[in-house]
Amino acid sequence: MADTAGPEPIVASARPEGTLTRLMRRPLAVIGFVLIVVTVGAAVFAPWIAPFNPDDQMFDGLTLQGAPMPPGGKFLLGTDLLGRDLLSRILFGARTSLIIGLVANGAALTIGTVIGVTAGYFRGWLGAALMRFTDLMMAFPALLLAICLAAIFQPSLWIVAMVIAIVNWVQTARVLYTETTSLAEREFIAAEKTLGAGHIRILFRHILPHLVPMIIVWGTLGISTTVLLEATLSYLGVGVQPPTPSWGNIIFENQTYFQSAPWLVFFPGAAILLLALAFNLVGDALRDVLDPTQRGRD
């Protein structure tokens, strides 16, 4: 019904708008975007905007009874069990979260894309082998595997990033596998084959460009998963090790005291939630804008 009528007119094309413009028209995406910018700003400028050194165990950072200081006054968000300024630790913790979010997720995305697209396009024994391997990885309880790996290697920032990448590529691989198989069956790919195009040309000129929006979307959503996984590992004590501040290990260090000093859980917890939420909001909006199969869902 939507097809235009009559003697073959040129269908008036909607003026192509930038992805960013369309993104910025969504209030939720804007909120997410702002949160991300704020976090990146905090991470980059932490040395200048943090009121104290995050590792300083300050003499006046504890009450006379040795308890942490509540929020307000000199220490805006209070202090932790060792008398360190919580705000400063959270600001520096943003660096940990973002570095891991970008590095681990970048690596996971790369592995997932290569495996998913190869398996989806070539099928046959290669595709079957790759997908059986993916099934095997699916059967591992991801967090348990990550804990094992993190316990094996002495956890450092980079090791934690790699561990997260190893358990996190599976989802991307599965999604891109499905998408690639359905793309490979599309008629325009068959048409390319009848023109005599080879695998390399079809893969890079016709399949990958169609996958880019999806890769961007999953890349963005994946950062959120990664941030949560890092926080969880650090909370369990097998992630980023103190004294390097991470939002997860701040809670890990202080949870024994959380009944009397709930802000030590609340503030870093809120930071994790907001950053993960921000990437989820932006990723979801990107999906609506970029992914034609999802268009018109909202």
Add this chain to the structure above:
Amino acid sequence: MRQEPVRAGANVIPDYLLTVEALNVSARTEAGLKPLVTDLSFSLRPGETLAIAGESGSGKSITSLAIMGLLPQPAVRVTGGRILFGGTDLAQLPERRLREIRGNRIAMIFQEPMTSLNPVMTVGAQLMEALQAHAPLGRAEARAEALAALKAVRISEPERRLSQYPHELSGGMRQRVMIAMAIALKPDLLIADEPTTALDVTVQREVLDLLRALQREMGTAIILITHDMGVVAEMADRVVVMQGGRKVEENAVRPLFAAPAAPYTRALLDAVPRMGRGEGPAARSGAAVTRLTEVTVTYDLRGGLLQRVRHRVHAAEGVSFDIRSGETFSLVGESGCGKSTIAKALVGLAPFSGGIEVAGRMLTPATVDQVRRDVQMVFQDPMASLDPRMRVGDLVAEPLVIHGIGTPETRRETVRALFHKVGLSSDQLDRYPHEFSGGQRQRICIARALALRPKLIVADESVSALDVSVQARVLALLKALKEEFGVAYLFISHDMAVVENISDRVAVMYLGQIVEMGTRGQIFGDPRHPYTRRLIEAVPVPDPTHVRSPAPLEAREIPSPLRAVGDPPPRARLVDIGAGHLVAMPPAAPG
């Protein structure tokens, strides 16, 4: 252009069942309200069949949805006019009251029987539900009524159908179920929106005959929405022709076909391909560009614990023919007969056994790249076969780039020339496929297929998705290009009328095998195989004075091409009955 309505619909005469007055339907878009139907008026008497005919975008389907109150609100809604049904204005009726009328006094059947039934409910449950929504029936009574409705539509084994799911039925049977559901409560008005468009021609015949028989038995009025002037001529008492959301002409069916008043109607009727009796020049006798010998394509179905091949789909079985240079050779048949499989095998997209020879070269995995320069393909859906992310100029240049022909400058020149040949302007080279209409996109595909100067172009249902007026122009283009480039066509189609108009020689396929082959004159003027006859007789004739012999109403089903391993289908033997007219002798005759 716009005509005054033949009869003003404003005066409400009580003996009308339905009166549509100055109906306006609009869609809400970012650019404001976009009219889809403008000032449409018509009336319908009890027991009458009114056809609303038009091409895509004419607003005919929107009109039917407006009457049913099924417009996709709030985006699309009635913005003016009245729809009077038995004295009430349906356009003003609240949803609750409309629900009492829907399915009860006005029923509707849709184009796609495949998707119009709920896949997870049995046929019986869906039928009984329709009955129980309007009549206080118990389970047993509803079941009895549902069974009666299935019997009324002459479905085979009606008892068994009740407990089956839609996916277990063929397309024709599903449409019968839809009709059973619609007529179960004996409505006053039945709206049929392209009820046979998705069906094969022989099934279409059965469904049309059934609709007419039911109307005679029950006296239901029918609004038939269709693009097919043949269906209009066969079914309608009166016709409303629509274009661009407006009525351009309304008349009784005979005078409308005999003396169309509006220029649009005239153009539409002129564009409709008609079946003659197969006259025309005899087949050319050139050298063969392509020769298929005993081509068989099977697909394996695996099953069991070890995933061994248990069954095979015999998509094509022992197909042999040759195409001579400069000739249009057509393969016709209904869905699943293997005609598209042959096309795929020919362009190297489907593995086959047997021999395919193109321009003196056998097609093997080793030679497929060279052979592809001589055989190009034009697909059914031009939008799907063009990479939506590439500019059309690059798309047409693609085969030249792949085969390393020319420099970027000379390629650009070639593409420019090709664009002119297919009737497009070369200043459109930098646009994207979605900026073109369906017919233009198919022209782009044709230009791309011509770029390598192939000897054979395989056109797989290439005009089937186009409106008739566009279709006529694309067919004319194909004819002209044949003369100019000396290319041969393998033309694959389900549309007998189109095939008769374009072909030099024709092969009829049934269940993966050729059952009859000959010149256009032999096939259409003197069809011998019972299946060929059935196909030809089934085509609706765009002439209301045409008298058709009464046919049986029972559904006939095509047997499955799925067979156990080691049990290949019996081969038909083709016998020459004179002058190269080949006819299959049994066993391949249909039931």
Add this chain to the structure above:
Amino acid sequence: MLAYLARRLVQAALILLGVAFVTFALLYILPADPVRQIAGRAATAQTVANIRHQLGLDQPFLVQFWRYLTHLLQGDMGRSYMQKTEVATLIAARMPATLLLMLGAIGCELALGLTMGVIAALKRGTGVDQGLMIVSFVGVSAPQFVVGLLLLYVFAVQLGWFPIGGYGSFRHLVLPSITLGILGAGWYSRMMRSSMIDVLRQDFIRTARAKGLARRRIILRHALPNAILPIIAMIGIDIGVFMGGIVVVESVYGWPGIGQLAFQAIQRVDIPIIMGVTLVSACAIVLGNLLADLIAPFIDPRIKLR
């Protein structure tokens, strides 16, 4: 059907073998030495070597793996290095608690997620829809340990409605189930919403409307059964997510399940327990997926198991 089941079980066995091999290999290359842990810091080299020999850890890798496998097939998962108890006994003792927690979480996920998703789809584009979707976003973005600690602080510490931790009564179950289920509830509500919106656009919904059916019946009888299909497949995959989640949730609430067991074992390099828990988890994941695939044909008759 039987052939399908047999094939799937063979596949499952192969996957479990793969999981066993990979885990065993990972633990073999572990830099932390379990023998040192057992023997203690003061032990002499001779004691260490004795213990190593006792445990068979001085044998080549493949021999160790083969011995583990053959024992496993007889139902013997070995003994814990630290607790000197049969691993199978340890896991069996803690399994009921974990299963109970997972059941509670699945119930919470489905009840919250499906309801929110259906309502959002029906109220599509309204404030209700947007509000629900923001809630679901918060659900998928909230770290489970933070949710757990906060729920504990508010409802147990401050309000005193629920016990602070432990295991036993229904009241003990509520907070851990919600904590574990909130993530899935977020995903399910989003999936259910988009699935429902897709289904509501289908031709057969239009047919149902054309029959004059009531809106309620169209939604419950026609839309819902079709929309729920992708969710069923998800529940299978979800078991894997749960297996990770229980480590966190059990540690926050002091819930005596296999999550805690695993976590303690990892910290003490108690290899037989780590192996056992990983295998049991993998088993649960594989079986969960199989179960989801087996249920699907009952909801959608088009699905054939081959």
